[in-house]
Amino acid sequence: MIRVSELRLELDEDESLLRKKAGKVLRTDPKYIEKLTIFKKSVDARKKDDVHFSYTVDVTLGLDETQVLRRCRSPKAKAAEEYKYTLPVNRRQSAFRPVVVGFGPAGMFAGLILAEAGLRPIVLERGKDIQRRQQDVNAFWQQHILNEESNVQFGEGGAGTFSDGKLTTGIKSPFIRQVLQELYEAGAPEEILYAAKPHIGTDRLAVVVQNIRKKIERLGGEVRLECRLENLILANGFIHGVTYSHLGQTVDMETDAVILAIGHSARDTVEMLYKNGAQIIQKPFSVGARIEHPQKLIDKAQYGAFAGHPKLGAADYKLSCHGLHQRGAYTFCMCPGGTVVAAASEKGSVIVNGMSTLARDGENANSALLVGIDPVDFPSEHPLAGMYYQREIEQNAFALGGGDYRAPAQLVGDFLADLESRALGNVQPTCPTGVTLTNLRYCLPDKVRTTMQAAITEMDKRLHGFALPDAVLTAPETRSSSSVRILRDEFCQCNLRGVYPCGEGAGYAGGIVSAAVDGIKCAHAVLADAH
Ligand SMILES: Cc1cc2nc3c(=O)[nH]c(=O)nc-3n(C[C@H](O)[C@H](O)[C@H](O)COP(=O)(O)OP(=O)(O)OC[C@H]3O[C@@H](n4cnc5c(N)ncnc54)[C@H](O)[C@@H]3O)c2cc1C
Structure with a gap:
């Protein structure tokens, strides 16, 4: 070839x-x-x-x-040679079925590989199936009723299900091709196999996720929904089983291999791991806001006279600035023709994210505008201090938004002038729980806010219109990555032997594809463990 x-x-x-x-x-x-x-x-x-x-x-x-x-x-x-994924040899001697906790991209791909290897994995997922999860998310977005177990972060497909489904990644791995191939076979558009910026869209993702679950089940695995891991059963530093809850019942299950793919929002589970002695360290993360512009403005800035050409679709952008107030700022998870998403998973807190459908035909473009937060900025040296700092920002935002899950928002012109916003201009914010116009200085840390101000002015030089005074900032975006890392060795196990921290929540991935790749990696580690 x-x-x-x-x-x-x-x-x-x-x-x-x-x-x-x-x-x-x-x-x-x-x-x-x-x-x-x-x-x-x-x-x-x-x-x-x-x-x-x-x-x-x-x-x-x-x-x-x-x-x-x-x-x-x-x-x-x-x-060139055609890439072909080969399942590694299964060296595992154990008769126990491996357990995967979490059915997001990392857990899905870990479960799939273990099922393909004939190990009949049991996947525990705290949230509900997609249809019932969608109803809970609608109840949150329309009536502001938050279900802490079934929301944008938790449920079948993980945070990925309500994501934008952009499949770009900064990592290099031969498994990326395999991830794209599986997603395609499960119903994603063929274009993801070759587009430089592959995208599924939240509408198509729901189908893909359900098809992957069915495949795991066909191969002998089980996906147990509404089953929340409550504790690890440990003896002499080795895993002997897990305790999980299901509809009010507590169940103990024996196993000697647990892949923990819990995502970055399961704070209760991270606390449980910490209490059990898992080695957890602080990790930098980012804080900022979603910025919304008219999509037509972005198309014009990126494609000039070609803007609106039917073969081009909605334009995207990716911008970054370094050395502003000794910090970096960058745009992240840009959603052309998309909407802002209210993505809280804890009562009394507000967080935002972004998504789009496959057609990407909405009026607005949105992107996260983020600033890095280092462990030195955390209030203490406690390993979970970053997680509590995230929560504090989210709770402040809840209060600032009016205490009913409306997100605090400010026009870019006012943000740059440090003035409270009082009326919207030409850009209609899309956050489904609504917004409260305010001054974001009351919920974003000062260093984040001032760096964002400098970045907007700088980015406008590269993308004309980025500092549009009517553009809307909706805050806070706090969960673009995990604030902790659960340490693991070269066999992907943590100090609790037989436990494999995996994916974004454990600090080894950022995004759908890298989480899925890490799921494959951890499944391979389970197959390679000959004990
Ligand atoms: C709105 C939105 C848009 C996004 N857009 C994109 C995008 O376009 N492209 C991209 O690459 N990334 C995007 N992301 C990020 C992406 O979704 C995550 O990076 C990815 O899902 C992480 O995968 P994961 O499997 O590690 O964790 P998750 O997807 O978070 O999955 C973890 C799962 O574990 C479950 N769980 C947690 N604790 C327990 C427990 N104790 N017991 C049982 N189950 C448990 C949770 O319910 C959850 O389903 C977006 C995220 C959101 C919220």
Whole structure:
């Protein structure tokens, strides 16, 4: 197979032209191309007057490919191999079924691999199935009734289910391909296999998650919903079982391997682990707000005269600034054509996030604008101090919003001038529980607020309109990552032997794909443990 990169297509050109273009690079008649698949597709918008697509394709030729490569001498062509995931050998001797706690991306992929290896894992998930979870989330968004066990963070699919479903990641791992392939087979659009910025959309994610659960069950695994891990049964530092609760009943279950994929919002479970002696350390995290602009403004800033072209869809952006008040600020989880999400999981607290549907056709663009918080900023050296600091910010926001889950919000113009907002301008905020106009100085730490002010002005130089006075900031965004790390060794186990801290909550991932990859990694570690 030969991989040919940097094939340019104009916005109005058809993908059928790729054969001809690949043939030209290879100096080979396209009739010898037996198979062509798109490996990567991206929008090149570096020059606003020359927006086009750039493709990398894999071709199989009905000719000697080594000779073709030697003859064409193009830096755009190189030999490539198709990636194929292989399940590692199962060295486990134990008769116990492994337990996975949490059915977010990390737990889903850990469960899937263990099920494929024939270990019939039992997955415990504290939240409800997707349909009933959706009803609880609707009750929260429409009537402001929060269910602490079934919400945007907890339930089938984890935090990922109500996410935007962007599948970009900063990590490098051969398992990324496998994650995308599984998601595609479970119902995600084919484009995720090759788009430079793959995206599922929250609407399609629900289907994907349910199909992955069914696959685990078909392979002999079990996903037990509304089952919350309450405690670990330990003896001499080794895991012997777990205690979980289900609809008011407490159940003890024997096992010698527990993958803990609990996400970053299960503060009660983290406290339980700490009490049991798990080694937990502080970890930096970020705090900020969602910033909403009209999507048309972002399209214009990114695509110039090409804005609105049907093949381009809604434009995104990614911005960062360093060295502002000795801190960095960055945009995160940008949702083109999306909405702000009220994402609380604890009563009396407000947090926001963002999502979009597959179509990304909403009026507004939103993104988190975040500032890093280091352990030196935490109120104490206690390993869980960052977690309590997050909670304090969320509770302050609840009070500032009016005590009924409306989120505090401020116009960007007022934020920059440090003035309380009193009326909305041309941008309608989309937070489903509503917003209370205020001054965000009363809920964001000072260092976060002043760094955000400097960043907005700086970012406006790179994305014209970013500092639009009518743009709306809705706060706080506190849970872009975990505030703790549960230490683990090279076998992915923590000091409580047989316990595998996994995914975002344990501090080993940030986002859907990296959490899923970590799930695979921990499942491999279970398979490799021959005790
Ligand atoms: C609104 C929103 C939008 C997002 N958008 C994106 C995006 O576009 N792209 C992206 O990459 N990331 C996005 N994220 C982040 C992404 O969802 C997380 O990074 C990812 O879900 C982390 O995966 P995880 O499996 O480690 O944890 P989680 O997905 O948080 O899953 C943990 C699961 O464990 C369960 N659990 C916790 N404690 C217990 C217990 N004691 N017993 C049993 N079960 C328990 C929880 O109920 C939960 O279902 C978004 C998040 C949100 C909230």
